[in-house]
Amino acid sequence: MDEVSATQPERAARGAEDCVIHTRALTKRYRGGQLAVDGLDLTVPAGSVFGFLGPNGSGKTTTIRMLMGLIEPTSGTARVLGHPMPRSSRAVLPHVGALIEGPALYGFLTGRDNLLRYDAADPTADPRTRGARVAAALDRVGLTAAAGKKARAYSLGMKQRLGLAAALLQPRRLLVLDEPTNGLDPQGMREIRSLVRELASDGTTVFLSSHLLDEIEQVCTHAAVMARGRLVTQGSVAELAAGARGRLVVTTPDAAEAARVLKEQAVADVVVTDDRVTGEPPERDLAEVNAALVRAGVRVRGFGVERASLEDAFVALTGEGFDVAG
Amino acid sequence: MSRAEAAPGPARVAAGSPKPLWTLGLLRGELVTTFRRWRTLALLGVLAAVPVLVGVAVRIETGDGSSSAGGGGGGPAFITQITNNGLFLVFTALAATLPFFLPMAVGVVAGDAIAGEANAGTLRYLLVAPAGRTRLLLTKYATTMAFCLVATLVVAVFALAVGALLFPLGDLTTISGTRISFAEGLGRALLIALVVAASLIGLAALGLFVSTLTNSGIAAMATTVGLLITVQILDQIPQLHAIQPYLFSHYWMSFADLMREPVYWDDLVRNLELQTLYAAVFGSAAWARFTAKDITA
Numbered sequence A: 001m002d003e004v005s006a007t008q009p010e011r012a013a014r015g016a017e018d019c020v021i022h023t024r025a026l027t028k029r030y031r032g033g034q035l036a037v038d039g040l041d042l043t044v045p046a047g048s049v050f051g052f053l054g055p056n057g058s059g060k061t062t063t064i065r066m067l068m069g070l071i072e073p074t075s076g077t078a079r080v081l082g083h084p085m086p087r088s089s090r091a092v093l094p095h096v097g098a099l100i101e102g103p104a105l106y107g108f109l110t111g112r113d114n115l116l117r118y119d120a121a122d123p124t125a126d127p128r129t130r131g132a133r134v135a136a137a138l139d140r141v142g143l144t145a146a147a148g149k150k151a152r153a154y155s156l157g158m159k160q161r162l163g164l165a166a167a168l169l170q171p172r173r174l175l176v177l178d179e180p181t182n183g184l185d186p187q188g189m190r191e192i193r194s195l196v197r198e199l200a201s202d203g204t205t206v207f208l209s210s211h212l213l214d215e216i217e218q219v220c221t222h223a224a225v226m227a228r229g230r231l232v233t234q235g236s237v238a239e240l241a242a243g244a245r246g247r248l249v250v251t252t253p254d255a256a257e258a259a260r261v262l263k264e265q266a267v268a269d270v271v272v273t274d275d276r277v278t279g280e281p282p283e284r285d286l287a288e289v290n291a292a293l294v295r296a297g298v299r300v301r302g303f304g305v306e307r308a309s310l311e312d313a314f315v316a317l318t319g320e321g322f323d324v325a326g
Numbered sequence B: 001m002s003r004a005e006a007a008p009g010p011a012r013v014a015a016g017s018p019k020p021l022w023t024l025g026l027l028r029g030e031l032v033t034t035f036r037r038w039r040t041l042a043l044l045g046v047l048a049a050v051p052v053l054v055g056v057a058v059r060i061e062t063g064d065g066s067s068s069a070g071g072g073g074g075g076p077a078f079i080t081q082i083t084n085n086g087l088f089l090v091f092t093a094l095a096a097t098l099p100f101f102l103p104m105a106v107g108v109v110a111g112d113a114i115a116g117e118a119n120a121g122t123l124r125y126l127l128v129a130p131a132g133r134t135r136l137l138l139t140k141y142a143t144t145m146a147f148c149l150v151a152t153l154v155v156a157v158f159a160l161a162v163g164a165l166l167f168p169l170g171d172l173t174t175i176s177g178t179r180i181s182f183a184e185g186l187g188r189a190l191l192i193a194l195v196v197a198a199s200l201i202g203l204a205a206l207g208l209f210v211s212t213l214t215n216s217g218i219a220a221m222a223t224t225v226g227l228l229i230t231v232q233i234l235d236q237i238p239q240l241h242a243i244q245p246y247l248f249s250h251y252w253m254s255f256a257d258l259m260r261e262p263v264y265w266d267d268l269v270r271n272l273e274l275q276t277l278y279a280a281v282f283g284s285a286a287w288a289r290f291t292a293k294d295i296t297a
């Protein structure tokens, strides 16, 4: 067995330090027979901003529900902060703030009363500091002015922020945010992202699910990619992007001739658009390729390799576009 | 992000050791949330209106105190005595609301307890807080029982107030024909209110169990109230007398026996035993279901 299955307290504590979330062959088949998560091995290092990326229906929310002890895995194990879930919910969850599939509020209560209720539900929350902590959480998400309004009168963005405030009622070691920018306008998205960065800089590990690639690229240090319930890849964002090879780009007025020469030079998948010719870089030295172009009389304006984006990495890994749902 | 940054001291030390006062915190929040709802207040308003309507109707019917004759058997025998003593409006109002209005209100509150939270999505946030499934269920059951008590007391208190306003008060005659003082009568009225509230415990447990079966608050409420109506009908069909002693409503009217002298305890005890049985069976079923349930709403 490996280190995560160790039972001594110290080893469990050390595991918690190194990886905040660790799953092994985690699988969920819903009662209808739908296989939503299939043999997931996920490792989230402490202190990371971890992007959990996948198109709609790829199993992100299902995974998060299993991590939070809301649903029982069909098979496999999940550890959060070093403890097995859902068995250790009572010990683990006070250290975890979560936003799962959008906020849920009591419409007939004010924003402040909503937070008071959620805080009272946590047995480890000190009732003496409750009022102060609620005020601080409201302040953090910029809802102090609207705290006395009934939650049903809140806009979607305000509801989302109140949901975030509920996740921030206590100092947390892990924040789990399931598509926190869903349904928000660009301004709301920017606000949430800067809040996530701020929280991460305090040392909180953030587990952020999203179906938006650029969101993950903007805020995350690490990422895992899901497709149809399976883990496609995981690692640091830089590694993932590096994993996909960049494309060779030649800018030239003699595009057709350039394309012919590049094919001769074993450049695959050559694509011509106006004065840009792109292709997969060959194994050989690129200086040779450039020399061949010049020898053939191609007038080269630009020559280089463009760094791959996370999207290129995704396409390379799954062989399909990102919008395809599972 | 370095690992050194990510190892904050204080948070990791205290791994959730519950403090003694927390359970009351959740219960208080639950009570406040329940009794602040417009729907709860509307239910209580309907219940409060029953003694007012009965009192006013009796007052109009009997005009200037000419004692009306006749009257239905069982509980509502009390109604003929209201004009002599306003305290009888308490017994009449409880007898009038116990078959349907009171249990319907309890069915709505109990049925909505878990399913309503699931419907609104708030259940998942309570559970990740983490409220704890057993603790949340116990809190919900305690709140539902508090509602049973409050609802019964609302009927009793409004009946007493209307009775005192519209009719004379004083010593009263028990069903057995003996006289008891007004003070003792008041004591019996309170005892009856408590017994009526306790009569609803079984239905509350049943409603809570139904509430763990679905993610729709409306469906759970409708099912619970539907079961109530069905049981009340079954209890009226003579051919079914073999199963009737096991229907939760069978001994409900036994509270009238507290107005006998001496008190006839048999059916009162049977009622409380039956309620305890229902609470144990459906409470356990609700617990078994809720602690094993996938929360997908």
Ligand SMILES: Nc1ncnc2c1ncn2[C@@H]1O[C@H](COP(=O)(O)OP(=O)(O)O)[C@@H](O)[C@H]1O
Binding pocket: A030, A031, A032, A034, A035, A036, A054, A055, A056, A057, A058, A059, A060, A061, A062, A063, A326, B296
């Ligand atoms: N309660 C449920 N019962 C049955 N199937 C479900 C349920 N919830 C989700 N699914 C299915 O499981 C798959 C994964 O869903 P989900 O985890 O919500 O994906 P994501 O959050 O990535 O959009 C989808 O095919 C979805 O239809």
Ligand SMILES: [Mg+2]
Binding pocket: A057, A060, A061, A062, A101, A178, A179
């Ligand atoms: Mg989702």
